[in-house]
Amino acid sequence: MALRRAALPLAGLVWLLAAPPGAVAQPAPPRPAPAASQPAPPPASQPGGRAAELEPPRPLTAATVPYPASAPAHARPVVVRVKIVVGADGAVQRVERLTPPQPVFDDAVIRAARAFRFAPGRYGGVPVPVAVTFTHTFQPPPPAPASQPQAEGPPLDAVLKGRLREMGTRAPLAGATIAALINGRRYVADADRKGRFRLPLPAGAARITVHAPSCNPFVQQETLAARQELAVSYYVERERYDPYEIVVVGEQRRVEVSRITLRGPEIHQVPGTFGDPFRVIQTLPGTAAVMSLLPYPVIRGATPSSTGFLLDGTRVPLLFHLLSGPSVIHPEFIDEVQFFPGGAPVLYGGYTGGIIDGRTRRGRPDERLIDVDVNALEAGGLVREPFPKLGITVTAAARYGYPGLVLSLATKEASLSYWDYQLRVDGGNARNGWTLFVFGAGDELDTQAPSAQPGQPSPPLTPALIFEFHRLDLRAYHGSGSFDALYRVVLGLDQMASAGTNVTNYVLEPSLRWTWRAARSLTVAAGIEGNLRKIEQGTPPTPGAGEVSLAAITGDLHKLYSGGALLEAHWRPSSRWLIRPGVRGDLYDDGMTQKHAVDPRLTVRYRLRTLDLPDVSPTSDASAIWLKAAVGIYHQPPRFVLPLPGMDLMPLKYGLLRAIQTSLGAEVPLAHHFSVGVEGYYSALDPTVFDLAFNSLDLNTLGNGALFPTTTAPGTTTGQELLDRLTHPQTGRAYGLEVLVRRQARTGLYGWISYTLSRAERERSGQWGTYDFDRTHLVNLVAGLPLPRNWDLGLRLQYQSGRPTTTTYGYNTARTDGYLRVDFRVDKRAVYRGWLLDFYVDLLNAALLPEEVTPGQKIRYVLPSVGLRGRF
Numbered sequence: 125m126a127l128r129r130a131a132l133p134l135a136g137l138v139w140l141l142a143a144p145p146g147a148v149a150q151p152a153p154p155r156p157a158p159a160a161s162q163p164a165p166p167p168a169s170q171p172g173g174r175a176a177e178l179e180p181p182r183p184l185t186a187a188t189v190p191y192p193a194s195a196p197a198h199a200r201p202v203v204v205r206v207k208i209v210v211g212a213d214g215a216v217q218r219v220e221r222l223t224p225p226q227p228v229f230d231d232a233v234i235r236a237a238r239a240f241r242f243a244p245g246r247y248g249g250v251p252v253p254v255a256v257t258f259t260h261t262f263q264p265p266p267p268a269p270a271s272q273p274q275a276e277g278p279p280l281d282a283v284l285k286g287r288l289r290e291m292g293t294r295a296p297l298a299g300a301t302i303a304a305l306i307n308g309r310r311y312v313a314d315a316d317r318k319g320r321f322r323l324p325l326p327a328g329a330a331r332i333t334v335h336a337p338s339c340n341p342f343v344q345q346e347t348l349a350a351r352q353e354l355a356v357s358y359y360v361e362r363e364r365y366d367p368y369e370i371v372v373v374g375e376q377r378r379v380e381v382s383r384i385t386l387r388g389p390e391i392h393q394v395p396g397t398f399g400d401p402f403r404v405i406q407t408l409p410g411t412a413a414v415m416s417l418l419p420y421p422v423i424r425g426a427t428p429s430s431t432g433f434l435l436d437g438t439r440v441p442l443l444f445h446l447l448s449g450p451s452v453i454h455p456e457f458i459d460e461v462q463f464f465p466g467g468a469p470v471l472y473g474g475y476t477g478g479i480i481d482g483r484t485r486r487g488r489p490d491e492r493l494i495d496v497d498v499n500a501l502e503a504g505g506l507v508r509e510p511f512p513k514l515g516i517t518v519t520a521a522a523r524y525g526y527p528g529l530v531l532s533l534a535t536k537e538a539s540l541s542y543w544d545y546q547l548r549v550d551g552g553n554a555r556n557g558w559t560l561f562v563f564g565a566g567d568e569l570d571t572q573a574p575s576a577q578p579g580q581p582s583p584p585l586t587p588a589l590i591f592e593f594h595r596l597d598l599r600a601y602h603g604s605g606s607f608d609a610l611y612r613v614v615l616g617l618d619q620m621a622s623a624g625t626n627v628t629n630y631v632l633e634p635s636l637r638w639t640w641r642a643a644r645s646l647t648v649a650a651g652i653e654g655n656l657r658k659i660e661q662g663t664p665p666t667p668g669a670g671e672v673s674l675a676a677i678t679g680d681l682h683k684l685y686s687g688g689a690l691l692e693a694h695w696r697p698s699s700r701w702l703i704r705p706g707v708r709g710d711l712y713d714d715g716m717t718q719k720h721a722v723d724p725r726l727t728v729r730y731r732l733r734t735l736d737l738p739d740v741s742p743t744s745d746a747s748a749i750w751l752k753a754a755v756g757i758y759h760q761p762p763r764f765v766l767p768l769p770g771m772d773l774m775p776l777k778y779g780l781l782r783a784i785q786t787s788l789g790a791e792v793p794l795a796h797h798f799s800v801g802v803e804g805y806y807s808a809l810d811p812t813v814f815d816l817a818f819n820s821l822d823l824n825t826l827g828n829g830a831l832f833p834t835t836t837a838p839g840t841t842t843g844q845e846l847l848d849r850l851t852h853p854q855t856g857r858a859y860g861l862e863v864l865v866r867r868q869a870r871t872g873l874y875g876w877i878s879y880t881l882s883r884a885e886r887e888r889s890g891q892w893g894t895y896d897f898d899r900t901h902l903v904n905l906v907a908g909l910p911l912p913r914n915w916d917l918g919l920r921l922q923y924q925s926g927r928p929t930t931t932t933y934g935y936n937t938a939r940t941d942g943y944l945r946v947d948f949r950v951d952k953r954a955v956y957r958g959w960l961l962d963f964y965v966d967l968l969n970a971a972l973l974p975e976e977v978t979p980g981q982k983i984r985y986v987l988p989s990v991g992l993r994g995r996f
Contacts, residue, residue: 181210181242181254189236189260192228201301201335202226202262204233212251214244222257233260250606250641261301261335263312277309278326282348286356288319288334292955293995294492296320297360300336304346327352338363359957382467382754382787382803384408384864387460390874394906395920396947396968398501398989400450401458402433402443405480407904409862409878410465410805412897412924414816416945416975417968417985419444420766422897423465424807425858425884426477427816429763429772430781434481436561437471438633441593441618441769443480445525445542445567449501451482452544452565454521456495456506459485465862466785466805467754470690470706470725473653476758476783476809486550486559487517499964499991501527502542519548528570530987536582542567555603564594590621593769595631606641620770626662627770631655647694657684657773677851679716681775686712686761692725702729712761717776725756737795750791752803758783765816765850774814778851784808789862797869803862811853815886818896819930821849855887856895875907894928894936901925901942918949929979941982943975962993 204226209218219237221230237258245254284304288297296319304311306328313323327350334342342360391401405411405421412422420428433443435453444451464472464479472479487508495506504523511518528539544565551558569589576583596615602608616631637651659682692706704727712719732749760781762774789803860882867874880902884895905921922945928936948970954961968987976982 179246180256181214181245184214184241184243185239187240187258189233191262191265192232195228195232195262198262198264200341201264202229203259203335204229204262205257205259206233206237207255208237208240208258209253209255210242210245211253212244214242216240216242217253229262233258250644259299263301263303263310263335278307278328280324280326281350282325282327283322283353284325284330284332284346284348284356285322285353286320286358288315288321288336288358288360290339291359291361291957292960294359294958297334297336297339300334300339300360302358303333303335305331305333332358334358334360336360361955382464382789382805384463384465385460386463390868390908391458391461392455393908393916393918393949393951395918395949395966396922396945398450398499398966398968399455399497399964401455401461402451402480402482404461404906405463407876407878407906407920407922408463408465409803409864409880409902410478410860410882411880412882412899412902414897415977416922416924416943417987419449420816421478421480422816422884422899423478424805424860425856425882425895425898426783426807426809427765427812427814429765429767429814429816430475430477430760430783430812431767432472432475432477432479432481433767434472434479435563436484436597437481438595438597438612438614439474440595441616441629441767441772442565442567442591443767445544445565446540446569446589446591449525449527449540449542449567453482453484453563454504454506454523454544454546456493456521457484457519457546457548458482466807467725467727467756467787468758469704469727470692470708470723471649471651473688473690473708473710473723474686474760476760476781476812484548484561486554486557487519487548489515489517491517494996495521495993496996497523497991497993499989500530501525501989514551516549516551519546519550521546537572537585539570539585540568552601555601555608557601559597559599559601561597561599562595563597564592566590566592588622591619591769593618608639610635610637612636618769618772620768626660628660629770629773630658630660645696649690649692649694651690653688653690655684655686659683659773677774679775679777681714681716681773684712684714684761684773684776686710700731704728710759712776712780714776719761719776719780721759721780721782723757723759725754727754727756728752732790735793737793746793746799748793751789752791753786753788755786756784758785762813765814778813779811779853781812782810783812784810796867798865798867801862801864801866804860805862806859807857809854809856809858812856812886813851813853815854815856815895816897817849819928819936821935822930856885857892858882858884858895871910873907873909875905877906878902878904888935896936897927899924899927899942914953914955916949916951918951920947920949921945922947926976938979940976940979944973945969945975946971946973959994959996962995963991964993965990 203223205222207220207222208216211217216238219234221234244251246252288300288302289295290297296317297315298317298319300315300319302313302315302321302323304323304325306326311323311325313321315321325348327348330346330348332344332346340361340363342358344358346354346356348354386401386404391404392399394404394407397403403419406413410424414420414422414428421431422428423431433440440452442452460483462481462483466478468479487510489510489512491508491510493506493508497504502523502525504521506519506521508517508519510516522545523543525542528541531538531540542565544563546561546563549560567590568587570585571588573584573586594617598613600611612635614631614633616633618629618631620627633653633655635651635653637649639647639649641647661678688708688710690706690708692704695703697703707722707724709722710720730751732751734748737747761776762778762781764771764774785805785807787803787805789801792800794800860880863879864876866876882900882902884898885892886895901923903923905919908916908918910916923942925942926939929938929940930936931938947966947968949964949966951962951964954963966989969985972984972986974982974984
């Protein structure tokens, strides 16, 4: 295949974008029994997508709260919610109020909670401090008894029983209190963990009320006959609905130096991302963009092919659909996104740049969900269904994208469509179970056919570029005592077709990983990995004058085998130090050349000082000022400039790429869930090959509009010179300072401000010059605000300074104009008895601000997405 012809569709990307069991109740005593608190810990991610087993603290004493004698009169229930920090010895270390101040009631709950005793929580079998929420509801006292003695209450010869569910989601309403008022007498019961209740009552008309934490009061009128058992189902409305609510139970341990973890609304409701979790990475420190719409990040000065796009730790050949398409995985599968701009641990090998790892979660055995999403660019759905008799939970999803409809408003000379699918089966439990995950995706870009007539209004289109890949990921988990193991094999098929040439890759990736908790302060991890690739290339067309053929680059590459081994430790010699040394070794063989690499890495964290913050446990790592540092060596095999299926493998004759990454920084927690992180970094790239290039070397040569060198005008640069530029090893470096101010909270405003001051350079002729995609200043503001009545507003503001450009003074001696982009998103959720309907509007570049693509050429665009999402 002639590289020029393969690149034509990519060359068009730039200008195409330019256009657009329950308690039995008795007559109420002077005070009601408290509502039960049910801690519900979320899974914590481990390498390989496995959820670590977190056992919450188990109460050893009754969780009762005396009704305060000095309580003021109140006609409505008073709900008090606190966070209880349970230490590794089971003692209550701290109690923090979470609800608005209610002094007398707050004091009663806090005083009682401090006397609670627990069996400690355990993480992977090891006692750890855990924070749990406890909610107590004070019901209004019953009316004072009359001065005349009253007869004994009527007989309880009727029963009201049933289930309490959350309106919209049908989830069991645990921790709720149900009360019945009959002839001035009050009868109370609590629902169990599945929302079930049973309430004996006298016959007659009853006023039923239900009170639950974070829910609106529920009132229902019922009439019960003698010797009747009335079965009901009540749907109780929450004060607010957030399908991406963040739930935090245990305080997370600080381990990595540079990792940023995003969850909940942070990955699903950021404006300008169309609800796609992976696109949020472009708003974080150290991440520049090739172009604002293209999903190829330049992280800390490294070319996109040096960045790892991963799903549960294994590589995805195409993370994003073409143009401004979403990622190839349905967002509902992604539980969190872990982003390493640098300093990644030895668990991640084969990349010299950043790591973007999407973590999925296991389907719960009691979780049922139907999710349907339709918007201006795509339509898709997801179904999750448990099968208790088989002990499995099945999740299936599929989407079809039709951005060509929007593209047709700007040009009739191109069209684009895409699809993806996912099927996941989870069996057993998180520590001893298995997972089968099958997923794949495909894109087709059509351009004007050769038979089209000049000036034809609607020229015929023909497929110009087709990508497709499939993966089967089978995992088995085994845990016993202090030992855990993950056994995994991934099978895959990657295909690319363009200009009459097909490239097919067959993939086999086996891996084994073991974790041993040798002591409370020491955990050791080891692993073995393999990667086998078989490559089939069709016969390429004969390249024309000035063109570079694919065969000239790949040669006789038909296979690539690699194997690696890793060993690392998490050592916490004291509460102040956390040391993570590791080393991995890798061997590569393509049948013609062999290469090997040894990568030692070390990260260190030091607790400088513990702060007394009102909303953070003093024993938590999140309550301290941390100093952090990292240093490590990273190798990767040569890859093509862009991560594309079928074209990501290059012969080993070009050598292994190497980077030495260092960083130094600090983390400072603040009140009201704010935190500040500052980190300086330096990366030495020696060598770097297949750099993403765009600019001409001088004004006598053409630039590279296809984002990588292809061809030039006759009489200027020859194909061989372009090939030399593409494959010639270079020395590079990148350094800078990153700042992240962030607020993480379950309520109120959330978001972050990130700023990066950076420099990326390459050495030419003994002198350092700026890299084609160097951007000095990167600024991002992301803010989300939940409003009453289930409204959400989101704002994203992004500024990136101009990138270098060639002038008469020489290569990359000037810069294009920087660009500013403002994105806006509005969500409104309607709640029905058994389902939710989310209406959203997402505007990318809502202010229609210009972006300079090439010197003197600016484009204006606005990309709206209006959609409906139903959750049943």
